[in-house]
Each structure stands twice: as C-alpha cells, then as structure tokens.
Amino acid sequence: MTAQVVTIASGKGGVGKTTSVANISVALAAQGKKVTCIDGDIGLRNLDVVLGLENRIVYDLVDVIEGRCRLRQAMIRDKRLPDLYLIPAAQTRDKTAISPSDMVRLCDELRQEVDWIIIDSPAGIERGFKNAIAAADRVLVMTNPEVSAVRDADRVIGLLDAEEKGPAALIINRLDPAMVKRGDMLSVEDVLDLLAIELIGVIPEDENVIMASNKGQPLALDGKSKAGQAFQNIARRLLGEQVTFMDLESQNLFQRLLGRK
Amino acid sequence: MVESPSLIQIKGIRDGLLITLDGASWPELVNAFVKNVDERLSFFQGARVVLNVGLNELRVAELSTLRDQLSERGITLWAILSESSVTETTAQNLGLATRISKPQPVDFKVAPEVLPEDAAKWVKGPLRSGGRILFEGNVIVMGDVNPGAEIVAGGSVIVWGRLRGVVHAGAQGNEKAVVCALELVPTQLRIAGEIAVSPKKQAKSQPEIACLKDGQLVAEPWHK
Numbered sequence: 001m002t003a004q005v006v007t008i009a010s011g012k013g014g015v016g017k018t019t020s021v022a023n024i025s026v027a028l029a030a031q032g033k034k035v036t037c038i039d040g041d042i043g044l045r046n047l048d049v050v051l052g053l054e055n056r057i058v059y060d061l062v063d064v065i066e067g068r069c070r071l072r073q074a075m076i077r078d079k080r081l082p083d084l085y086l087i088p089a090a091q092t093r094d095k096t097a098i099s100p101s102d103m104v105r106l107c108d109e110l111r112q113e114v115d116w117i118i119i120d121s122p123a124g125i126e127r128g129f130k131n132a133i134a135a136a137d138r139v140l141v142m143t144n145p146e147v148s149a150v151r152d153a154d155r156v157i158g159l160l161d162a163e164e165k166g167p168a169a170l171i172i173n174r175l176d177p178a179m180v181k182r183g184d185m186l187s188v189e190d191v192l193d194l195l196a197i198e199l200i201g202v203i204p205e206d207e208n209v210i211m212a213s214n215k216g217q218p219l220a221l222d223g224k225s226k227a228g229q230a231f232q233n234i235a236r237r238l239l240g241e242q243v244t245f246m247d248l249e250s251q252n253l254f255q256r257l258l259g260r261k
Numbered sequence: 262m263v264e265s266p267s268l269i270q271i272k273g274i275r276d277g278l279l280i281t282l283d284g285a286s287w288p289e290l291v292n293a294f295v296k297n298v299d300e301r302l303s304f305f306q307g308a309r310v311v312l313n314v315g316l317n318e319l320r321v322a323e324l325s326t327l328r329d330q331l332s333e334r335g336i337t338l339w340a341i342l343s344e345s346s347v348t349e350t351t352a353q354n355l356g357l358a359t360r361i362s363k364p365q366p367v368d369f370k371v372a373p374e375v376l377p378e379d380a381a382k383w384v385k386g387p388l389r390s391g392g393r394i395l396f397e398g399n400v401i402v403m404g405d406v407n408p409g410a411e412i413v414a415g416g417s418v419i420v421w422g423r424l425r426g427v428v429h430a431g432a433q434g435n436e437k438a439v440v441c442a443l444e445l446v447p448t449q450l451r452i453a454g455e456i457a458v459s460p461k462k463q464a465k466s467q468p469e470i471a472c473l474k475d476g477q478l479v480a481e482p483w484h485k
Contacts, residue, residue: 099333125356127332134329151390154407158389162354164321194407194425196387 003111006118006238007040007136008171009160011152013123015144016173016203019213020231021120022050023220027235029084030220034114036075036085038106040132041122042097045089052216053078053086062090065102071109080221085114095127100134107135116238125159133160139168140200140234145175145186154195169200171234176205177248201234203227204248268293276361277309277339287317291327298334306335311361313342324351353393386422388412397433408448414438427451436473445469445480452478 008017008024018041025037038061039047048054059074064087078084090097103119110117121132133139139160143153153170160166172191179185188202206227212219219228220235226246233243268290270281282290298305310331319341328338340358343349349359382396386404392411394400399416410426412418417438418430424442429451431438436453444466446459452471457478468483 100329101333130329151409154390155409158354158391159356161389162321162351162356163325194405196405 009121023231027220029081039089281313441470
C-alpha cells in the first residue's frame with residue numbers, strides 16, 4: 001500500500017477543519033479504506049474529542065517523533081470503524097516540537113501501512129501549517145462563505161503554490177442557501193470567482209454538526225443529514241468518483257456550477 | 262573538503278544576524294553554512310537570520326529546504342537579500358522579507374533613468390492575498406489581483422483580469438503613470454502621490470483606465 005497524504009488547511013481558525021478531517025476520515029473508512037488521521041494542532045488538540053477517542057490517548061505525535069514510542073503504539077483504533085486510526089497531537093507541547101522533515105519521515109513510514117493519511121492543519125500560516133503540509137500529496141483548502149475566511153484561504157492557496165504543493169482543491173463549509181438567496185452571504189460562485197481553484201465539496205450549515213462534535217460521533221457515520229452526505233461526497237470524490245454536487249435548494253446555482261470547469 | 266572561511270561572513274545587526282554567502286556554488290555554500298551552524302549550535306540557537314545570497318538564483322525548493330534545515334536547528338530565517346530578481350520573487354513567495362530596514366518611501370536599486378522606459382515585468386496571475394510585486398518599471402499581470410495583494414511599480418500597471426488589491430503606480434513620482442484593468446475595483450489605488458479608493462460597485466463592469474488629471478485621480482471606461 002502507498003497512502004495518499006491529504007492535508008486540510010484554511011489559514012483562518014474556526015472554519016471547520018477538524019470537523020472535516022474527522023468526517024472525511026470516517027467516510028473513507030466506511031468505504032473500506034484504511035485511514036489514519038493525524039492531528040497537527042500541537043498544543044490545541046481536539047481531533048480526538050470530535051472523534052470521541054479522547055480517553056484512549058496514551059502516546060501522541062510528539063512521542064513518536066521523539067522516539068518515546070513506536071508509530072503503532074500512537075495509532076488509536078476507532079471503536080466503530082476498525083480501519084480508522086488517529087494519531088493525536090501532544091497537548092502539553094507546541095508547534096516547535098516537530099519540524100516539516102519530521103512529518104515527512106513519519107508519513108513515509110505510515111504510507112506503507114494505510115491507504116489514506118488525513119492531516120488536520122492548525123490555523124495560521126506559520127510553523128504548524130508548514131509541518132502539516134510538508135508531507136501532503138494534496139491539500140484541501142477550507143473556507144466559509146465569509147469575506148475574511150475567503151481572504152485567508154486566498155493567502156493559503158498562494159503559499160501552497162509557492163511551496164509547490166498546488167493545485168489545491170476547495171471545500172466551502174457552512175453555506176446557508178437561504179442567506180445566499182437573500183443576498184446576505186457569498187455564494188459558491190462568488191467564492192470560486194475569487195479563489196479560482198477546483199471545488200471538491202460544499203457543506204451546508206447544519207446544527208447536527210455541532211451536536212455530533214460534542215458527542216464525539218462524527219456525522220458521516222449515519223449520513224442522514226445533508227452535511228453528513230456532503231462529507232461522504234467529498235470522500236467519494238477523493239476516491240476518484242464523479243459525484244454531482246448536492247442540491248441545496250438553489251438548483252440554478254448548482255447546475256451552473258456543474259457546467260463550469 | 263577545504264572550507265574557505267571567506268564563503269560565509271557573519272555580522273550582528275539590529276534585527277539579528279546578517280549572513281553573507283558568496284564565492285561558491287549554492288550547494289557548497291549551504292553545506293558550509295549548515296556545518297558552521299552545527300559546530301556552533303549554542304551560538305546560533307534562537308537566532309533570527311538574514312541571508313545575503315548575492316547573485317545566486319534560487320528557486321522555491323532550494324530556499325524552503327534551507328529554511329527547514331535552519332528551523333530544525335532553532336534558527337528563524339526571516340529575510341533574504343539578493344541581487345537576483347528571481348531569488349527576490351522566490352523569497353517573497355515564501356513570505357520572507359527581501360529588505361531589512363523599513364522600506365523608504367520607495368527605493369528601487371536601479372535609478373529610473375537606467376531602465377528603458379518600456380521595460381515591463383510580466384506576472385502570471387492570479388496574484389493572491391499576501392503576494393507583492395515591487396518593480397521599477399511597468400508591471401503587467403495576466404490574471405486577477407486579489408484583495409490583500411499589492412503591486413508597487415515605478416511605471417504603469419496593466420491587469421488583464423480583475424484588480425481588487427492595492428496598486429501604486431508611478432511610485433517614484435511619475436505622474437504620467439496609468440493603471441488599467443478589465444475590472445477596476447482596487448481596495449486602494451495610488452498614482453504618484455495621490456490616493457483613491459474605489460467607489461461603490463457599479464452595475465456593470467467594464468475595462469477602465471485610471472490616471473492623474475490636474476492632480477486628481479480619475480477612472481474612465483476604456484474605449485479606444
């Protein structure tokens with residue numbers, strides 16, 4: 001096996017990177033793929049919480065890198081999906097505890113064992129971000145339909161180009177079709193117009209996401225909610241399937257989007 | 262391998278250490294430098310470093326590798342000084358500074374007379390947030406200039422795309438400089454000493470040209 005390494009980054013905090021990493025990983029694992037997700041947010045870890053695996057952490061990413069344990073020992077197996085593993089971040093250290101080349105080495109070792117490695121980047125464009133993208137084959141840039149988040153996404157896309165990690169693909173999170181209709185929110189088109197990169201997913205605003213995060217039960221597990229379906233669609237697109245974009249009440253917009261390349 | 266001490270010069274400056282690498286090929290310079298650092302790790306640890314790379318033309322991979330090597334040793338590389346425009350662009354792409362003192366109003370290394378009037382820098386767009394182009398002649402961007410990006414040109418600026426960032430044309434006081442774009446909606450527009458912001462969005466977008474008329478910045482539709 002040679003895993004694909006995918007990093008989710010955004011620049012701005014709070015746009016939904018961790019939730020997406022959890023849900024995309026769950027969706028890939030539900031398709032029978034062997035998946036390891038890595039929390040790159042050293043010092044502010046919470047991917048473990050969203051996945052409901054907090055109480056099972058013994059070793060973390062920094063322990064592996066500093067040689068206090070073997071890679072296998074830091075991989076926490078999910079209780080629901082036997083093919084899903086988490087390598088948690090250290091909570092008591094900071095971003096400088098690891099370097100980009102440490103991440104490359106770790107992922108190279110891990111590549112032999114799994115199909116997908118999904119890395120959760122911290123917010124910002126400094127060390128933590130550089131660590132998170134160092135090993136990436138592909139980067140998904142996440143944004144909300146808000147001017148400030150889009151601005152940061154633009155900056156991140158520029159940095160990815162400069163680091164020769166492009167072209168990135170875009171996930172737009174927390175889209176509220178009703179607000180777009182009223183003209184109170186940027187539309188998918190507005191965002192794409194500025195960022196000019198490939199779109200890989202649109203996730204509608206959905207209160208179930210917050211409830212699921214609090215319970216540590218990722219939404220993509222059941223897939224009844226629209227947001228859960230959207231995450232499953234992203235996973236299928238990563239696997240190379242052609243999946244049409246969901247209808248979020250605004251058919252015209254999405255039909256136009258499909259015609260766009 | 263004989264390490265010539267003249268390859269590397271280290272000097273303390275207000276903003277950290279100024280290190281000049283010159284007189285050999287880039288891989289040799291990097292090797293010598295990294296070796297030097299490893300020998301005196303306690304001296305370098307935690308240092309903020311400016312590298313003067315002279316005429317070396319460096320690409321992203323070379324600079325980012327060096328930056329990673331240094332950061333593994335606890336050294337922050339924050340600026341690159343170079344006489345090559347390729348290296349400067351690379352450094353800017355990586356978010357590194359390319360001059361160490363606060364920029365003077367605008368101070369290009371080449372005096373404007375030296376440069377032929379019609380020299381232009383070709384920039385492949387889009388120029389994204391955080392991107393910065395500084396050029397003593399004219400600048401042509403093929404693609405959008407996004408909000409958060411900045412172009413400072415001694416001459417005129419032409420954007421074949423949407424201009425939504427900040428542009429300063431005629432930055433050395435050339436009042437004949439113009440700015441044109443397929444859609445002219447900059448965050449801020451400066452020509453020579455005048456500053457303007459875009460008026461509220463118009464109904465229909467069209468190519469426009471901005472210039473100075475009687476000391477006033479005006480934008481007009483492009484029909485010619």
